[in-house]
Structure formats: structure tokens, C-alpha cells
Amino acid sequence: MIRALHRWPGLVAAVFLVVLSLSGAVLSVFPALDRISAPQAQTSLDVATLADRIHGNYPGVEQIRRAPSGRVTAYWFHDGVPGSAVIDPATGTATASADPNKTQRWLTELHRSLFLDDSGRMVIAGAALGMLLLTVSGAALVARRSGGWRSWSSPVRGPLAGRLHVKVARVAVVGLGLSSLTALWMSALTFELLPDTGSNPVFPSAVSAQMGVELTAIPLLIETKVSELRELTFPYAGDVSDVFTLKTDSGKGYIDQGTGAVLAWDTPGTLASISETIYTLHTGQGAPLLGLVMGLLALATPILAVTGALVWCAARRGQPRIRDNARAGSADTIVLVGSEGGSTWGFAATLHQALVQAGHLIHTAPMSAFNPHEYSNAERLIILTATYGDGVGPASATGFLKRLRRGEYVRKTPVAVLGFGDRSFPKFCAYGQAVAQDLQNAGYEMLLPFDTIDRQSVQDFARWGRDLAASMGSSFELDHQPVVPEVVKLTLTSRRDYGADVQAPTSILRFALPKLSIWQRVTRTGFARFEAGDLIGIFPSGSIVPRLYSLASGRGDGFVEIVVKKQSGGLCSGQLVTLEPGDTIQAFLRRNPNFHAQTAKTPLILVGAGTGVAPLAGIVRANTRLRPIHLLFGMRHLHSDFLYQEEISGWQADGKLHHLLEAESRGARPRYVQDVLRAEAVEMLGLIQQGAKVMVCGGREMAGGVASAMTDILSPVGLSLQTLKAEGRYVEDVY
Structure with missing residues (x-):
């Protein structure tokens, strides 16, 4: 139920939500620009002094407004011609045009109504409701996927799109929820679904019928700081019945233009204060830093829309x-x-x-x-x-x-x-x-x-x-017909053979990249995107069950490479090691994101034995950023099955491989990779304390020995293998 509630509103409203989010993100920049560009009043400056300065420069001034950013704007008539300008509070003179920013106005109309007036506002309100449903249901799904609310920040695994979707959602969920709630509140005010929250004192029925009070002699204007001002409207010229109208953060009132006395005043109620806070939260007006943060979180929407669509498509294919x-x-x-x-x-x-x-x-x-x-x-x-x-x-x-x-x-x-x-x-x-x-x-x-x-x-x-x-107590038969993955033809281009001297024939097989359709190139599916550590499934002749091999190459290498050891009675390995250049196989790609090195600057400890070195070699080959990599490679004999020996020397020279440690199980001094780990315990522990990630690939006995050695290395300092695994810093690809 929750998944359906999250999926369908997201797919239907995706376009509207992306438009709203992108326009909102851009609009969030303007309050900060206003704060930076507008001349600011001194904290001690009062409204009386400001009004007097502006009136002295523009005798026909009719209104003074102060925006939440601190920008002061004056509006006046001179010889029957209207004028306006952004004012420097220190001098009362114009510094810039008060004309609205055309880009900002266009984006605001797009964001509020899609240029469709009330119909558009209703669509926007519906989109905001959809965003709220998506946020609530998405949070519930993230909690479910993580194993509960208490495990909200637990490591995420799975395909890249799914992992990115969850990680971005975890960060943005509060901001998106707040944006949708505030948008709904403002829509309710627009359509008068909430009572009028403004301050509206009763207009005075009796005034002094006098004019000409000095601005600097009006007590309320003297007491009010410019930082509290919202709007000051002057009486209409020559109309003795008109008054000054003052709006501030604390309310609205009328002032007699002859005596300077306060004729009426109204303070906003709780609902008005809530509406003011919601307006600030949604627009960033008066809180530019908050606005920028909310705008940045809004940019999560297009990311969530794209990754969500990819997750949905993958689920449709896989389920x-x-x-x-x-x-x-x-x-x-x-x-x-x-x-x-x-x-x-x-x-x-x-x-x-x-x-x-x-x-x-x-x-x-x-x-x-x-x-x-x-x-x-x-x-x-x-x-x-x-x-x-x-x-x-x-x-x-x-x-x-x-x-x-x-x-x-x-x-x-x-x-x-x-x-x-x-x-x-x-x-x-x-x-x-x-x-x-x-x-x-x-x-x-x-x-x-x-x-x-x-x-x-x-x-x-x-x-x-x-x-x-x-x-x-029923009667039925389960006649299952396996769904065969879509396969491509791979052509062998070269092979290198090892292990014959120790009766363990092993080959590095390199295949040409398969031809890709335009759709695969655009969507980066199949062999359009892969990296070392992913898996390739190969169907041996005479079998419907594929065998999986770890890839020793990535898409950027320009080829598909695996390492195969001939197993006694092994159907697939027996066929693979007999391939010659030009021969072909049928294969498919399976992502294995949990065994990716990922981008980081912390050290990487790679532990592999025999053919288990394949994905590790691919990781070293792809280390163009020269991340510190330490490789522990176990083999029988250096002279017979030192896989990738030539490349490893080159990688060391290029700085891609920082340190190599070999373990010969049948050499002059027999030892296994777990023995090397224990011998290098001080260095290994130091690397792990620096945040190193450990990646282990090979047979289950080797992996068990490595896990035991790592436990012994970690325990003296209070660390455990379980902790590293929970942090995603100890991963295995074991067969």
C-alpha cells in the first residue's frame, strides 16, 4: 500500500514537481542577492528619521516600504509623474531602480500558478499535496528498507540508482516535507480556506482635521526602528481626513497627520504569526540563509524523480x-x-x-x-x-x-x-x-x-x-520454466595462460566489448556501464543455469576480462579454458555494487588469492586518482601463477598500486594471505584506523582465514569485523 502510494503520485506528478522545485530553487537565491545588494539601515536608525530624509529629497513621497531583505523602497509623485527607487537609508536618496526583476517575476508566476491564474494555483496546490504524500510515504519506505526508524542511517546497498535515491531522500526529506506543508498553507490562504490573518484596525471616525506635523515629532515613528518597518503610507496631499498608516512587525495602526497621535492600533494574532513564519520558511524572505538551504534541498526533487523512475523500471524488469x-x-x-x-x-x-x-x-x-x-x-x-x-x-x-x-x-x-x-x-x-x-x-x-x-x-x-x-490437502504441480536473461555475444580477443606447472590451468580471458543499441547507450544498461567487481553470467553449452565470474575490467578499459581456473568436472570452466581468439560465448551482465571500490581518498586494502585477484586487479587498473591501494595476493608459486605480474609492475611504477604483498603457499617459505596479514598487523591496523576499506575476494576457506586474522588484528583496539561490515568497510566476494 505504502509503495503504491509513493510510486503512482510520483510518476504522475513528476513533471510538475520538477518544475516547482527547480523554479523554487532559483527563487531561493533572490532573497540572498537582495540582502547583499540592498543598502542596509543602521540598527539605531528610527522610522521618523528615515521618513524625514526621504521626504526631504522627494517631497511628493506617498509610501515607504521595507522588504524582509532590508531593502528600502520609496514611491512618490512629482509634477503628476510617478517615481520610485531603492533608497539608501543613510542619505534618503535613490541608489537603484525599484522596477521588479523581470526574471524573478517570471519565475514567481511560474512557481505560483504556471501562468494559469487560479486554475494554475489549484494545480500547484495539488502538486504540493502530492509532494507531501511522496515525502511521508518515501520516509516510511526508507525506514522500512533500512530496517526501522532507528536504522535510518544504516548503509544502503543495491544498484546505484536505488542507493542514490535513498541517500538523497534521507537528506532532503525534511526540507521537501516542510516546503510542501508551507505551500499548502499558503494555497489555503490564497483560496480563503483559512480566515484573514492580517492586522486590520478600525479606521478612525474622528481626526484632528489638522495637517503638517513634523515627521521627527511623531512619537510612534521615533520609537519604531527601521528594522521593524514594513510599510509607511503618507496621507493624501490636501486631505485633512486622511492619516498616516504604519505597518510593522508588531502590527498596524493609524497616526493623526496633525498631532502625531496614534488613532488606532491592531496586533496580529497567533494565526497571523504562524502565517508569517510559514511565509518566511517557504520563500526565504527575511531568512536568506534558510532560503538557500531550502532551495538546495529542492534540487533533490529532479534527482529523486530520475532515480525513482530508474528504480521503477528496474523493478518492472526484475519482478x-x-x-x-x-x-x-x-x-x-x-x-x-x-x-x-x-x-x-x-x-x-x-x-x-x-x-x-x-x-x-x-x-x-x-x-x-x-x-x-x-x-x-x-x-x-x-x-x-x-x-x-x-x-x-x-x-x-x-x-x-x-x-x-x-x-x-x-x-x-x-x-x-x-x-x-x-x-x-x-x-x-x-x-x-x-x-x-x-x-x-x-x-x-x-x-x-x-x-x-x-x-x-x-x-x-x-x-x-x-x-x-x-x-x-491440495493438488498442483510446480512446472517452472526459468526466465533466461537477455544475453549478448562476446568474442574472445586474447588469452594468457598460467598454472600449468602446478596442475591448476588458469587463464585470463579478454573479450571485445559487444555492440550496443542506441537505447542501451542512452540508458547505460547492459554492457554500456560496468566496472571491476560486477559479475558476468555465462551459459555453458548444454545448461540453462549460468555460471557467474567477477569482472576484472570496467567499461572504460575498452574490453571485458575475466579469470578462469579449470575446475575438476567443471562444465563452464572446462569450456572456457579451451576458447581460442575468435571464439564466442553467450553472456549477460549483473551488477554487484557492494563489491565496488567507490570513490574515496582513504586507503584500500585488497586481499585475494588465485582467480580472486581478478576484480582486485581491475580496481587497481582503474585507480587513476592514485588512491593508496595495498594488495595482498596469494598464489601457489611466483613463477607459475603470478597473475597480472607484468601489469602489477607497471601499476606500481605509475602509482596506482602503493604496496604489494605476496603469499606463496608452495614456495620456499609457504604462507597464506592470512599469514601475511598477521605479519603486517601493525600496518594493517594503522590503515584501518585511517578509514581504510577492506575488500576480500577468493575461495571460502581463504575468506574465513582472512576474517579470523582481521578479528585478531582489530580486537586489541576494540574494533570488530561486524563494525567494519556495518560501515561498509569490509566486503567479500566469496565462492
């Missing part, structure tokens, strides 16, 4: 359209999905359709939308979830365990949990196991024992489906 998706409150079965790359959604769609055909009402949603309060008719809860990285939940499951562990849900329906993963990874289905365990701890009855699917096995999925059907 299959679920047909016949019942409302959560009416469904008898709730299916929740935890997915990172989108493949688990495909299995969920197959399950959904099978259950619908069996006569059930099904509601399928991401795990992040978990809310049992809405599942009033649910008889069962089914969770399909992948495991991401080091045993953590995937993107669409953010916050699930935190909400479950709060223990606020009373109605507990029977539940079945199915984990998706790859047994070659160290923490196979660890997140799914944690979900199942926490559900049991919370008192949920298990409809089925926790089960797993290895490498997207359709056979395993069909077998689990039969067990599920039996537990439900």
Missing part, C-alpha cells in the same frame, strides 16, 4: 508481473519473496499461478512488505528467499527479521520457508535458515520443514511443490 494478485486482506495464502537479482521472483510467479489454478486466493509481495496485521483471512504463509553475500538478506527482504523480532504480531499462521542458493558458496541459504529459525522462535508453526533449492533446480522446486500440495 515479473503477478497476475490475479489478491488483496492481502482477502487472500487465503500469502507468498513473500526475498530476491536480489530477480530469479526468485520467477519461482514465486510459478507458485502463485499454480495455487490460483488450484482455487486459492493468493497475495504475493516482497518480504519487506511483511505485515501480518493485514493477513486477516490467511491460512498459511509461504516464504521464498535467496541469500545474499555473507549470509544476509536480499534487497527485497530488507527489515523482515527486525519486524519479526519485535514480536508485535499475535496471529501466527502456519508457515513454509524455501531457501534459494548455490552450494558452492560458503553460506548456502543461510538467510533462509535464519528466517525459518526466527519464525519458529516467534511461535509460528512450520507447515513444512525448512527446505532449499540448489542452483535454481527446477527438479528440486517441483519436488518441494509436491510436499507443499500434500500439506495443504
Whole structure:
């Protein structure tokens, strides 16, 4: 519900909101320019003295106004010709034209009404309401994604557009919410939906019928400082019944032009004071620094609009359209999905359709939308979830365990949990196991024992489906047809071979960049944008299950490069190491933003062994800003499998690589990268205390040894690996 409330107003109102925000951001600059350019009155200067100075220079003066910026403007008639000017309070003489800035006036009309008068103002009011809905729903979604309001500032992972959307929203949400609320208040005043808040004293019925009081003899003008003045209107020449009208920060009143006595005075009420504050907050008039801050925050709107559209498009591509998706409150079965790359959604769609055909009402949603309060008719809860990285939940499951562990849900329906993963990874289905365990701890009855699917096995999925059907007393089959990602043809241009001497054939394979469509170039999708650490999926002949390899290159390098070691019985690796220049493969690109070096000046510690050096080499190659990089590279023998040896020497000479440490496991002095870490503990700890980021890539045993060594290095100073991970300063790409 919250997601839909956020998505559709955003897509519909995006153009209006961008126009409003950009025009508002530009308008926020003018109060500051006025404050800088306008001559300012001394704090001790009173209105009587100012009025006398201006009257002496312009005897026909009719009105004096002071803007919130401090700019004083006078209006007069001379020989029947009107005149006006910006006044220097120190002399009472003109310093600049009082004509409105044409650009400012044009932008103001655009911002207030889109040049459509009252119709436009109604559209603007609707856009402001839409902005408020987007702000509130967006804040709720950010909190949900972060795992709760207390985790508002927790690290964000996922594709660049999503991460940027959340990070910008976190900063701008207060400003955008304030802008929309103040805009709505001002619209309500415009359309008289709120009572008149101005100060309107009753015009005096009796005056002295005298004229000619000296301005410097009027007590109220003497007592009022120019800094409090808003407007002073002079009596109409020759009209003994007219009076001086004075408006200040504290109210409005009338002054007898013959005696200087105050005839009436009215002080604004609470509602008027609120309206004044809201006007200042929205326009920046009288608070130019605040105006600039609000204008800067308004610039977040086009960024949020673009990134939000990209996130929506990515979600549309990655999440299959679920047909016949019942409302959560009416469904008898709730299916929740935890997915990172989108493949688990495909299995969920197959399950959904099978259950619908069996006569059930099904509601399928991401795990992040978990809310049992809405599942009033649910008889069962089914969770399909992948495991991401080091045993953590995937993107669409953010916050699930935190909400479950709060223990606020009373109605507990029977539940079945199915984990998706790859047994070659160290923490196979660890997140799914944690979900199942926490559900049991919370008192949920298990409809089925926790089960797993290895490498997207359709056979395993069909077998689990039969067990599920039996537990439900139903009859259906799960015939899943995997959705194959869109692939491109890559042509091998060169190869370098290593490891033959130690019976571990390893090759650096370099492919030409594929041809890109105009759309891909514009939208920067597919191979139009990638960097070292992203993943390339390759379909070996005779298999529908892709194998993933870490990229050792970025788009800017002009080629696609991977490192492959021939595995015993490995279908994909066996085919890859036999490729010759000119041969082709079918591949697709998968982002892996959590294993990007990102832009920073702090040191970078790269730890890799064997083919795990591939993305690390790509990161060093791309280090054109000469960030301090320390590479710990583990291999069997220097002479047989020192991958990238030639390039590493060049990178050191160019300053791209600050320090290289090698670990030979079968050399004269055998040691592993974790041994090198311990030997260099003092230097490593110093780098980490400087804010260094640690990136580890390689086999799970190596990664476990590195984690143990890092724990030993950190513990004496009160740091922990968990802390570094939470800060995004310790990341792994483990296989």
C-alpha cells in the first residue's frame, strides 16, 4: 500500500514537481542577492528619521516600504509623474531602480500558478499535496528498507540508482516535507480556506482635521526602528481626513497627520504569526540563509524523480508481473519473496499461478512488505528467499527479521520457508535458515520443514511443490520454466595462460566489448556501464543455469576480462579454458555494487588469492586518482601463477598500486594471505584506523582465514569485523 502510494503520485506528478522545485530553487537565491545588494539601515536608525530624509529629497513621497531583505523602497509623485527607487537609508536618496526583476517575476508566476491564474494555483496546490504524500510515504519506505526508524542511517546497498535515491531522500526529506506543508498553507490562504490573518484596525471616525506635523515629532515613528518597518503610507496631499498608516512587525495602526497621535492600533494574532513564519520558511524572505538551504534541498526533487523512475523500471524488469494478485486482506495464502537479482521472483510467479489454478486466493509481495496485521483471512504463509553475500538478506527482504523480532504480531499462521542458493558458496541459504529459525522462535508453526533449492533446480522446486500440495490437502504441480536473461555475444580477443606447472590451468580471458543499441547507450544498461567487481553470467553449452565470474575490467578499459581456473568436472570452466581468439560465448551482465571500490581518498586494502585477484586487479587498473591501494595476493608459486605480474609492475611504477604483498603457499617459505596479514598487523591496523576499506575476494576457506586474522588484528583496539561490515568497510566476494 505504502509503495503504491509513493510510486503512482510520483510518476504522475513528476513533471510538475520538477518544475516547482527547480523554479523554487532559483527563487531561493533572490532573497540572498537582495540582502547583499540592498543598502542596509543602521540598527539605531528610527522610522521618523528615515521618513524625514526621504521626504526631504522627494517631497511628493506617498509610501515607504521595507522588504524582509532590508531593502528600502520609496514611491512618490512629482509634477503628476510617478517615481520610485531603492533608497539608501543613510542619505534618503535613490541608489537603484525599484522596477521588479523581470526574471524573478517570471519565475514567481511560474512557481505560483504556471501562468494559469487560479486554475494554475489549484494545480500547484495539488502538486504540493502530492509532494507531501511522496515525502511521508518515501520516509516510511526508507525506514522500512533500512530496517526501522532507528536504522535510518544504516548503509544502503543495491544498484546505484536505488542507493542514490535513498541517500538523497534521507537528506532532503525534511526540507521537501516542510516546503510542501508551507505551500499548502499558503494555497489555503490564497483560496480563503483559512480566515484573514492580517492586522486590520478600525479606521478612525474622528481626526484632528489638522495637517503638517513634523515627521521627527511623531512619537510612534521615533520609537519604531527601521528594522521593524514594513510599510509607511503618507496621507493624501490636501486631505485633512486622511492619516498616516504604519505597518510593522508588531502590527498596524493609524497616526493623526496633525498631532502625531496614534488613532488606532491592531496586533496580529497567533494565526497571523504562524502565517508569517510559514511565509518566511517557504520563500526565504527575511531568512536568506534558510532560503538557500531550502532551495538546495529542492534540487533533490529532479534527482529523486530520475532515480525513482530508474528504480521503477528496474523493478518492472526484475519482478515479473503477478497476475490475479489478491488483496492481502482477502487472500487465503500469502507468498513473500526475498530476491536480489530477480530469479526468485520467477519461482514465486510459478507458485502463485499454480495455487490460483488450484482455487486459492493468493497475495504475493516482497518480504519487506511483511505485515501480518493485514493477513486477516490467511491460512498459511509461504516464504521464498535467496541469500545474499555473507549470509544476509536480499534487497527485497530488507527489515523482515527486525519486524519479526519485535514480536508485535499475535496471529501466527502456519508457515513454509524455501531457501534459494548455490552450494558452492560458503553460506548456502543461510538467510533462509535464519528466517525459518526466527519464525519458529516467534511461535509460528512450520507447515513444512525448512527446505532449499540448489542452483535454481527446477527438479528440486517441483519436488518441494509436491510436499507443499500434500500439506495443504491440495493438488498442483510446480512446472517452472526459468526466465533466461537477455544475453549478448562476446568474442574472445586474447588469452594468457598460467598454472600449468602446478596442475591448476588458469587463464585470463579478454573479450571485445559487444555492440550496443542506441537505447542501451542512452540508458547505460547492459554492457554500456560496468566496472571491476560486477559479475558476468555465462551459459555453458548444454545448461540453462549460468555460471557467474567477477569482472576484472570496467567499461572504460575498452574490453571485458575475466579469470578462469579449470575446475575438476567443471562444465563452464572446462569450456572456457579451451576458447581460442575468435571464439564466442553467450553472456549477460549483473551488477554487484557492494563489491565496488567507490570513490574515496582513504586507503584500500585488497586481499585475494588465485582467480580472486581478478576484480582486485581491475580496481587497481582503474585507480587513476592514485588512491593508496595495498594488495595482498596469494598464489601457489611466483613463477607459475603470478597473475597480472607484468601489469602489477607497471601499476606500481605509475602509482596506482602503493604496496604489494605476496603469499606463496608452495614456495620456499609457504604462507597464506592470512599469514601475511598477521605479519603486517601493525600496518594493517594503522590503515584501518585511517578509514581504510577492506575488500576480500577468493575461495571460502581463504575468506574465513582472512576474517579470523582481521578479528585478531582489530580486537586489541576494540574494533570488530561486524563494525567494519556495518560501515561498509569490509566486503567479500566469496565462492
